[in-house]
Amino acid sequence: MEEAGYRLVPFQQGADVYVINTCSVTDHADKKCRKVVRQAKKFRPDARVAIVGCYAQLKPKEIAEIDGVDLVLGAAEKFNLPQHLNNLTDTTETSVIAGPIDVVKDFLPAYSFQDRTRTFLKVQDGCDYQCAFCTIPLARGKSRSGTIEQVRRQAEDAAANGVKEIVLTGVNIGDFGRREGVLPEDRETFLQLIQTLDELKGIERFRISSIEPNLLSDDIIRFVAGSKRFVPHFHIPLQSGSDKILKAMGRRYKKDLYAHRIQLIRDLMPDAGIGVDVITGFPGESHADFLETYHFLQELDVSYLHVFTYSERPDTRAIKMADPVPGAVRQERTTQLISLSEKKKRAFYQKYSGTMRKVLLEAETDGIWMTGFTDNYIRVRTAFDPLLVNELAWCGLDELLPDTQFECQTPVPVSDESLILNNVSKSV
Numbered sequence: 138m139e140e141a142g143y144r145l146v147p148f149q150q151g152a153d154v155y156v157i158n159t160c161s162v163t164d165h166a167d168k169k170c171r172k173v174v175r176q177a178k179k180f181r182p183d184a185r186v187a188i189v190g191c192y193a194q195l196k197p198k199e200i201a202e203i204d205g206v207d208l209v210l211g212a213a214e215k216f217n218l219p220q221h222l223n224n225l226t227d228t229t230e231t232s233v234i235a236g237p238i239d240v241v242k243d244f245l246p247a248y249s250f251q252d253r254t255r256t257f258l259k260v261q262d263g264c265d266y267q268c269a270f271c272t273i274p275l276a277r278g279k280s281r282s283g284t285i286e287q288v289r290r291q292a293e294d295a296a297a298n299g300v301k302e303i304v305l306t307g308v309n310i311g312d313f314g315r316r317e318g319v320l321p322e323d324r325e326t327f328l329q330l331i332q333t334l335d336e337l338k339g340i341e342r343f344r345i346s347s348i349e350p351n352l353l354s355d356d357i358i359r360f361v362a363g364s365k366r367f368v369p370h371f372h373i374p375l376q377s378g379s380d381k382i383l384k385a386m387g388r389r390y391k392k393d394l395y396a397h398r399i400q401l402i403r404d405l406m407p408d409a410g411i412g413v414d415v416i417t418g419f420p421g422e423s424h425a426d427f428l429e430t431y432h433f434l435q436e437l438d439v440s441y442l443h444v445f446t447y448s449e450r451p452d453t454r455a456i457k458m459a460d461p462v463p464g465a466v467r468q469e470r471t472t473q474l475i476s477l478s479e480k481k482k483r484a485f486y487q488k489y490s491g492t493m494r495k496v497l498l499e500a501e502t503d504g505i506w507m508t509g510f511t512d513n514y515i516r517v518r519t520a521f522d523p524l525l526v527n528e529l530a531w532c533g534l535d536e537l538l539p540d541t542q543f544e545c546q547t548p549v550p551v552s553d554e555s556l557i558l559n560n561v562s563k564s565v
């Protein structure tokens with residue numbers, strides 16, 4: 138868009154074009170989309186409104202009926218947004234350009250560029266798995282990725298723009314390497330990708346976003362444990378701690394494999410932050426199945442949970458399954474797991490109380506505080522100092538606040554490390 142002469146402005150300022158990215162995982166995507174279109178039109182009544190994203194791919198006609206929408210673009214067409222905007226005429230007809238998802242084979246590596254501190258680099262898109270509850274493969278298509286060389290160039294470009302931390306993202310990143318026309322034996326792998334990126338100077342930290350437990354191989358865990366730049370932080374979807382439910386969901390592992398991965402991470406990286414996705418109330422989840430999940434998670438040495446309440450999605454296998462769990466029971470199970478998550482997170486944080494860790498301080502601020510994360514994903518706040526934006530600093534994890542983040546009194550930029558050594562020798 139920038140190459141076509143556009144520039145980013147704040148939402149409320151009133152833009153010539155609003156591009157609304159929709160999500161099919163969120164509940165009530167249509168209502169949310171309608172609301173944002175209305176807000177955009179309030180700030181700029183004659184703005185052009187384009188809708189992209191998963192919901193635009195899944196339900197283009199429904200979106201086209203929303204008042205004020207000019208353009209609906211599917212998964213392939215969104216990359217040609219500037220041209221499609223140029224083609225718009227003054228007619229009131231909404232233009233819908235969304236082809237079938239199975240023809241989408243292109244992959245365009247890209248990274249977000251709003252906050253230069255932490256940047257999300259897309260290394261893979263789409264998914265060939267067919268989990269019973271999930272609409273993502275319908276919205277994002279077949280698994281595909283760029284080459285290691287393309288990703289490396291993107292990361293270098295980000296580094297040249299001052300980025301310090303890159304989060305590798307994708308729909309199913311462990312499946313990195315699939316490309317149209319490349320035979321299975323010639324595919325590059327996720328392990329090769331991270332081995333290459335680990336050598337890249339200029340980026341301080343790489344973080345792996347959510348990765349399927351069956352694809353997070355022991356080799357990947359071992360490599361991260363000995364790597365220079367990959368931080369000890371993992372986010373691994375579990376979804377259920379019952380093998381019966383995992384099978385019904387169409388997941389590709391059993392709970393034993395999951396427990397083994399966590400154990401290996403703990404053995405090699407005792408400080409690692411480990412996050413877990415879990416779904417409550419999947420069809421057929423009995424009270425005993427839920428308890429099995431609860432106890433499995435209780436015993437598991439992980440740092441926090443992301444809890445999702447199962448909800449029916451059109452065109453999925455799960456929607457036709459027997460024994461749906463009543464809504465109130467689903468909610469109750471979610472509440473129990475959220476409470477377990479809070480306990481785990483606090484216990485994880487408490488272990489580090491009074492220690493020092495490197496924190497990458499971010500640009501976002503309310504004018505009083507600035508925040509950042511340690512390598513193992515502990516959130517820390519300190520008084521805002523413009524000189525510390527986008528800087529790695531040694532932070533004392535001095536006080537654990539009620540909203541589970543630490544406050545640091547005196548951060549010391551990593552470039553001034555000698556100050557810390559001096560302080561340490563004095564106190565000795």
Ligand code: SF4
Nearest residue numbers: 264266267268271273
């Ligand atoms: S692996 Fe993830 S994206 Fe793929 S189908 Fe399963 S839940 Fe959906």
